[in-house]
Amino acid sequence: MTVDVEDYYHVSAFEKQFSRDDWDKLPQRVEHNTYRLLDLFDTHNCKSTFFVLGAVGERYPKLLRDIHQRGHEVASHGYAHRRATTQSRDEFKNDVERSKKHLEDTIGGEVIGYRAPSFSIDESNEWAFEVLHELGFLYSSSTYPVKHDLYGTPHWPRFKHDRPEGIIEIPVPTLKMAGKQIPIGGGGYFRLYPTVIAHKLVDKYLSTEQQPYSFYFHPWEIDPDQPRVEDAPFKSKFRHYLNLSKMEGRLATLLDRYHWSTMKNVYKIT
Template sequence: MQNALTVDVEDWYQTSDFDFPLQTWDRFEDRVDANTRKLLDLFDGFGVKGTFFVLGCVAKKHPGLVTEIVSRGHELASHGGWHQMLTRMTLAEIRSDLTWSKALLEDLSGQAVTAFRAPSWSVSHQNLEVLALLEELGFRVDSSLQPFRTPLSGMKGVPHHPFHPVVGGRRLNLVEFPSCVARLFGTAFPFSGGLYLRILPVGIITAMLRRVNRERAGMVYVHPWEVDVQQPRITRSPVIRLTHYYHLRTTERKLQRLLAQFQFGRLQDVVAGQDVPDVELAGSGGTQVAFR
């Protein structure tokens, strides 16, 4: 079973953990280029290809990184322009952000960019119209929904498998690949990316991914700053220190274990091999008509 290997290409200071205003970003040390190349080398060492969701602002500052990702055979995808939560933006602002960042990535790479992931998984029942906008702008795969709630985002009850969203009675020409969870005691259990990857023992992570692979393809996601133990340390609340800094030293080792034990590939290739049903989604205050 092939699983999707994905990277959200953003720098340490651009995350929703710190939520620094955009006008302050030039004050912080830029580390995304070296850390992304570290992941590229790691993937090369295991002979695997993945999907890199690149911020437009990162691509503008590091155009050579974009061409390097493509030259090594990975899928180039969009992470939006400036890592702003879509739930805090108007649809017109989202359209402008996506149009600019998609065009920039395509100009730099010379190829179509057809996959998207919202910053911090910020598509939910509050803004499902974003999915129709993605279709309109030429995206064919989205990975912005997570089937559980967090303080930032999420949509409880989302299917655990890839599906075609049906929004407002219309089936979108778009495949949604939600974040990977295992079902335990009727509950969606996240384990394969971000803080969940760092905080859980590798034995539990591999057991959960094997459990998922008995039924469907899974997905791993990671950020370049999560393999950077030397990144600047910012004084923040204990919760933020936990979510951003906890067990950074374990990320690369856990990725190595996963890459050695499981098959991985680009998101577009994994989606192509899936049976993708239609699933109707309801808007704000509603529930799904169909789910796994």
């Protein structure tokens, strides 16, 4: 189980509506929503990896410490939610290094995992894996082997693998059906699929692939009362707001149906 800890205004789909200068002026929702998730996970005996945005960690250090003290894994989501594909190598290194240092200083422990915003490591910036290795990360979960207008590495490996740069990559799960790779790893797809279908896809993946399954989502996905971004494109609004009111209940069912733990435990990363 993984959570990308960011607020509604951080998402790539709304990057044209909100600038970095706007962030501190906006209603803040991520702290409250993340605590709701921590309580939900406690209720269902679930341990998770929280990929925390550095900007969120700096604003809410107590939240970071509470995630860690409640037995979850703290990992990095970078600092400012800039897609890796929009940064130079030096910019990427500075962004990720700032996040990692703050997270580690705050929890008093090592941060070994990283996830790029919007799964934005692909053929154009494989050097990002070299940077992650240089900074001391052991694993990344930054690729999604599907076709998507914002991300996707459909020809890359679908399962955990060792990268030549010296880091482990754990892609978001996909299921092969009718010659295509179907996204089944969570996020907006989980809110789009009917619950019964979503469960059947996970069951099929587990039975046919014999690989661990990982799920991702965001704290804003359990928050149907978040501020609306009216001037965003229709497609972005549809993806973002679809079935938010149903997400918490669907998530609770998912937590009960399977056994969950952190990425470093499930994938045995030490």
